[in-house]
Amino acid sequence: MASSSSSSSEGEGRRAWVPLASRPEFAGVTPLPQDDGPSPVVAIAYRDDFRETMDYFRSLYSSRELSPRSLLLTSLAISVNPANYTVWHFRRQVLEALGADLTEELEFTEGVAKRNAKNYQLWHHRRWVAEKLGPDAASRELEFTRKIFCLDAKNYHAWSHRQWVLQALGGWEDELDYCAQLLKEDVFNHSAWNQRYFVITKSPSLGGLNAMRDSEVDYAIEAIHANPENESPWRYLRGLYNDENEAWLNDSRVHSACLHVLKAKRNFKFALSTLLDLLGLGFKPNQEIKDAITSLRTSDSGEAGSDSDLANSVCSILGREDPMRANYWTWRSSKLPQAAEV
Amino acid sequence: MGELAGDKHVKYILSVEKKKDSFESVVMEHLRLNGAYWGLTTLDLLGKLDTVDSNEVVSWILQCQHESDIRALQNEDGSFSGDIWGEVDTRFSYCAICCLAILKRLDSINVEKAVRYIVSCKTLDGGFGCTPGAESHAGQIFCCVGALAITGSLHHIDKDLLGWWLCERQVKSGGLNGRPEKLADVCYSWWVLSSLIMIDRVHWIDKEKLIKFILDCQDTENGGISDRPDDAVDIFHTYFGVAGLSLLEYPGLKATDPAYALPVDVVNRIFFGRCST
Numbered sequence: 001m002a003s004s005s006s007s008s009s010e011g012e013g014r015r016a017w018v019p020l021a022s023r024p025e026f027a028g029v030t031p032l033p034q035d036d037g038p039s040p041v042v043a044i045a046y047r048d049d050f051r052e053t054m055d056y057f058r059s060l061y062s063s064r065e066l067s068p069r070s071l072l073l074t075s076l077a078i079s080v081n082p083a084n085y086t087v088w089h090f091r092r093q094v095l096e097a098l099g100a101d102l103t104e105e106l107e108f109t110e111g112v113a114k115r116n117a118k119n120y121q122l123w124h125h126r127r128w129v130a131e132k133l134g135p136d137a138a139s140r141e142l143e144f145t146r147k148i149f150c151l152d153a154k155n156y157h158a159w160s161h162r163q164w165v166l167q168a169l170g171g172w173e174d175e176l177d178y179c180a181q182l183l184k185e186d187v188f189n190h191s192a193w194n195q196r197y198f199v200i201t202k203s204p205s206l207g208g209l210n211a212m213r214d215s216e217v218d219y220a221i222e223a224i225h226a227n228p229e230n231e232s233p234w235r236y237l238r239g240l241y242n243d244e245n246e247a248w249l250n251d252s253r254v255h256s257a258c259l260h261v262l263k264a265k266r267n268f269k270f271a272l273s274t275l276l277d278l279l280g281l282g283f284k285p286n287q288e289i290k291d292a293i294t295s296l297r298t299s300d301s302g303e304a305g306s307d308s309d310l311a312n313s314v315c316s317i318l319g320r321e322d323p324m325r326a327n328y329w330t331w332r333s334s335k336l337p338q339a340a341e342v
Numbered sequence: 343m344g345e346l347a348g349d350k351h352v353k354y355i356l357s358v359e360k361k362k363d364s365f366e367s368v369v370m371e372h373l374r375l376n377g378a379y380w381g382l383t384t385l386d387l388l389g390k391l392d393t394v395d396s397n398e399v400v401s402w403i404l405q406c407q408h409e410s411d412i413r414a415l416q417n418e419d420g421s422f423s424g425d426i427w428g429e430v431d432t433r434f435s436y437c438a439i440c441c442l443a444i445l446k447r448l449d450s451i452n453v454e455k456a457v458r459y460i461v462s463c464k465t466l467d468g469g470f471g472c473t474p475g476a477e478s479h480a481g482q483i484f485c486c487v488g489a490l491a492i493t494g495s496l497h498h499i500d501k502d503l504l505g506w507w508l509c510e511r512q513v514k515s516g517g518l519n520g521r522p523e524k525l526a527d528v529c530y531s532w533w534v535l536s537s538l539i540m541i542d543r544v545h546w547i548d549k550e551k552l553i554k555f556i557l558d559c560q561d562t563e564n565g566g567i568s569d570r571p572d573d574a575v576d577i578f579h580t581y582f583g584v585a586g587l588s589l590l591e592y593p594g595l596k597a598t599d600p601a602y603a604l605p606v607d608v609v610n611r612i613f614f615g616r617c618s619t
Contacts, residue, residue: 085425124429154524156472156479163475190522194477197466202475231510231522239466324516325509328546335502 017049020056020076025069031055032062050080061090066097075108082112088121092128105129106137110144117148123157127164138169146178153182154191163198172203187223193232197239213240221257229267234274245281254278255289262292269322272296272314276332279311293317311336344557346592347565351580352390354565355381358577378403380581386605387588387596412438413450420455421473431472432463436485440602443492444612457495460486468503480511480520484533491540491601505543508534516551517570527569528559528579531586536600539589549590556583 020026033055057077060070074091077084095105109126116122126144130137142165148158166172176199182192200212217240223233241248248254255278261271275289285293290310296317315333319326358381378399385391415423415438422434435456442448462474463486469478470486483504490496511518511534517526518534531552538544558571559579566575567583588598597606 120429127429154521156477160472160476163473167475188523191477194465198475235467235522242466324512324548324551325546326548328506328509331546 019048020052025072026056029056029059032058034058047080053077053080057087057090061086066094068098070094071098071100078112082116082119083121085121088125092125102129102133106133106140106144110147113144113148117152117155118157120157123161127161130165130169135169138165138171141165141169142171149182153186153189156191159191159195162195167202172199172205175199175203176206183223187227188230188232190232193236197236209240209242216240217251217253221253224257224270225260227267228261228264228271229269231270234270238274238277249278249281249283255283255285259289259292262289262296265296268296269318272318272321273332276311276314276318279314280336282337285310344554344560344562346557346584346587346594347560347562348388348390348594350562350565351560351567351584352385352388352393352565354561354575355385355577355580356393357565375403377577380577383604384577384581384584386608387584387598389594389596412441416451416456420452420457420459422456432460432470432482432489433472433485435460436489439489439492444602448493453493457490457493457498460489460495461498464498467507468500469507477521478507480508480518480530480533480537483508484537487537487540488601488603496541499541501541501543505538505541505546508538508543509546512547512552515555516548516553517555518547518552525570526555528556528567528586529569529582531556532582532589532603535586535589536603539600544589553587553590553592556586559583 020029021031031052034051053073053076057073060067060073071091071094074087074094077087078091081087094100095102106126106129109122109129112119112122113126126141130141142162145158145162145165148155152158166175176196179192179196179199182189183196186192196216200206200216201209206212217237220233220237220240223230224237227233237254238248241251255275258271258275258278261268262275272293275283275285275293279285293310293313297313298320312333315329315336318332319329322329358377382391382394382399385393412422415425415434417423417430421430421432422438423430424434424437438451439448439453439456442451460470463470463472463476463482465471465476465478467478469480470483471477471479472482476482487496487499487504490498510522511520511530513519513526515526517528518530519526520530520533535544535547535552538547555571556567559567559569559573560583561568561575564575565580566577567580568575569579584595585598585603588595589600591597598604599606599609602609
């Protein structure tokens with residue numbers, strides 16, 4: 001019964017609880033009750049299985065018993081309270097003392113993850129195991145996070161783990177394709193866009209941001225055309241140029257994409273705010289863009305004249321389209337550079 | 343719009359102390375000190391801290407005290423581990439900096455390195471993640487902005503860029519989410535809002551709509567606040583809902599410090615006055 005597999009610990013919860021006091025493997029253990037002090041605050045009425053499990057845990061923990069039955073007990077304790085970090089820490093000590101097979105431990109954590117995919121202690125434990133197993137564990141870790149993403153493609157812990165795996169253990173080769181796959185399933189997945197940025201900037205096999213920029217601009221714009229209301233590709237596109245304002249201004253694909261969205265007259269908020277960003281950096285729009293903006297105005301105040309009038313038009317359209325952030329768009333118009341008097 | 347059912351929330355918080363045989367309380371066992379913080383701070387914001395016996399609370403908390411040294415948890419790169427077992431996350435940078443500031447011992451860590459690490463966690467949209475390269479997340483942003491605020495390092499932030507990302511968290515219902523395309527949740531009323539206040543950009547959201555969203559998340563019969571309307575209430579969301587309303591200057595609530603997440607008079611007492619016994 002020294003198995004650390006998840007099925008026994010999960011099964012315990014569902015079948016009738018067999019008191020630890022009547023289990024032969026725990027013979028000789030004196031349970032240690034919890035000391036809440038004389039006047040407990042937020043006192044909790046515990047279930048019998050929880051109380052007994054923790055009483056036994058406390059006993060083996062305080063006597064530092066690093067044995068197979070201690071390992072079993074941590075499985076039980078984790079199943080009744082997976083967030084108790086003392087239990088997880090003790091489990092690591094037991095695993096080390098027993099020289100346990102850590103690939104079995106991976107299975108155990110996968111079982112816990114099924115019902116506790118957002119538990120910090122679980123992920124920390126998994127990282128500890130993977131680190132011990134080394135680079136050979138990389139593909140299994142990527143597969144594990146992939147399974148988690150099938151259930152919740154934005155699980156923040158899983159993404160943090162996956163980034164750590166790539167940097168510490170490797171496995172970059174298929175990561176860009178994986179991002180593309182996730183974005184095909186849900187192009188609004190901001191985590192996947194973030195991961196894509198992570199890959200193109202940090203992957204040792206891709207050549208870095210400068211090398212990847214060109215193809216990634218096309219990729220982002222394709223996503224923009226499919227769903228112009230999608231915040232992520234717009235931010236991604238801007239991020240591709242980061243501090244390189246000259247290059248950002250001069251990439252005609254960017255303002256062409258904005259124009260394309262404006263002409264459709266739907267979901268143009270991010271197109272307009274991108275144009276606003278460009279105008280603020282000195283962009284000189286052509287007549288087509290000016291006309292597209294003008295046609296979105298509802299108030300009839302004549303042709304858009306100078307560029308600062310144009311930018312102000314953009315701000316007031318945005319204030320109208322996005323009233324929740326009216327103060328923000330008003331502020332943007334106050335920050336516009338004044339057009340030179342000609 | 344509705345009103346804040348303050349008395350109901352007080353009743354709810356006090357009842358948690360006496361709740362029998364609830365699965366929730368079992369699962370929250372490891373969070374009892376957190377639960378005490380959320381419950382007590384909410385009571386204080388509602389002006390009802392006198393409903394608990396402070397001597398009882400203090401002696402219980404002192405029993406929970408453990409030998410540990412925050413300073414020893416700072417790593418070479420300036421980051422902080424959560425404990426001696428090594429998990430690194432900007433949440434811990436905030437906890438360390440906040441605790442040491444309250445204890446007036448910020449000088450015992452390398453603040454410059456701590457700040458540099460936090461800045462390295464800045465993302466391409468102006469926000470912050472748990473580690474360098476991680477996605478912007480409103481909870482992590484609160485931790486990083488709070489830590490930078492406490493250490494006088496807000497100049498490292500592009501406030502306009504971050505302010506825009508934060509105000510984009512407000513969705514149609516008026517609530518705030520934590521990342522693009524996620525659901526609104528009352529707790530982000532704290533993390534997004536306090537961050538916006540710390541960088542002087544809170545006027546970029548629609549305050550009235552957010553107030554309405556928080557009030558809609560109340561259980562006006564039994565007290566307590568939930569993550570979104572009609573879900574089950576819990577102490578965590580009750581605290582963040584009330585604290586969010588406090589930041590929005592909802593009438594009848596004490597003011598809250600956005601960096602320390604404590605009532606302003608408590609922070610003032612810590613830094614400028616003596617504790618009254």
